[in-house]
Amino acid sequence: MTEVILSLKDVTVTVNKKQNNETRILKSINLDVHPGDFITILGSNGAGKSTVFNVISGTLPVDSGKILHAGQDISKESPEKRAKFLSRVFQDTKMGTSPRMTVAENLLLASKRGEKRSLAPRHMKAKINEFRHLASKMGNNLDHRLDTPTENLSGGQRQALSFLMATYKKPDVLLLDEHTAALDPKTSA
Template structure:
């Protein structure tokens, strides 16, 4: 597999009011290859979301280098990186426009990365395609194409966010605890859908999760972050040997280090 994204010695330092620097990412080295599905684990404050923010450009890094397909993108703004990076957030409200209908949100996602022109929306032309797409989710979303997104349930809205983000097949998909705000049944259904879409579309994906079962079940790599560093980077074979008990032991060691 070819290298898609490379982080070299990426560091993020935030200056506090007390003039003491807080290192959020500490010289992170990470190579993401095409087709990777990487689950990312770590306690609160481990640097997981900051890692994603550094990749998307929503937070500039203090030092280090980020390259996409060998091209330096460290100083690229977020909107430029959005052409090849898609992200689904933990909060279902963040990925959709609440006053626009499901159909309008999907049309907006379909035009992602294109130049804006004053042209007819062509909702009717895309209606059947959008209906079939929503029907594939299995939660009745296809019956709400004319419903403002703000009126949907959390599970439906998060499913729509996933559909929108993957509609134009981003080169890199970032899932930022995208099932965490949902009830267990809805979360399981969305995670099954997520895995199906990643496999069918052959997407490259990083997924932050606090659900250790999901970290073991999905993906071909598992990363454990601690204090802004990548402490473990396990391949498929190494990951397959892990049990839930092993992961709990790793987290207990992390907690013990934090209290020293």
């Protein structure tokens, strides 16, 4: 039997339970992800694609069913704990980066995903050339914006940064939510 890295078992999500318009937005979702799998989720606007990512990353609780990582039930684990093995690029380019922090500082945080984080200047010094090299690969001038707060980047630059941050530590599971929506064709490639 091959290893299953991530598994959704009969995952159901209901929202607005306290109001009178209770809505089930996910109904018995089942999914097995094996190492190396590249899975595409298709659906019209409002179908529930981002909601699937919210329950996998833990920002939205499941009502019933389970989420397993390498066989372990993580349904009750915090998003911070799940960040040890999982990262995400959001559709909304304002999510996923810290707006007041610079590009380089965001990358430094990403290099410590799942660890105790600190932004000591000596850590930055050791990494800055690597960050510049990584950013230059995106081909959208991000390497000349290392000292710019991310709130002052273009949407496309922010999305490219978000992608670099999500992939820096090579997570077991990478969730890409319309991750090229803000990018021009060259940067998407």
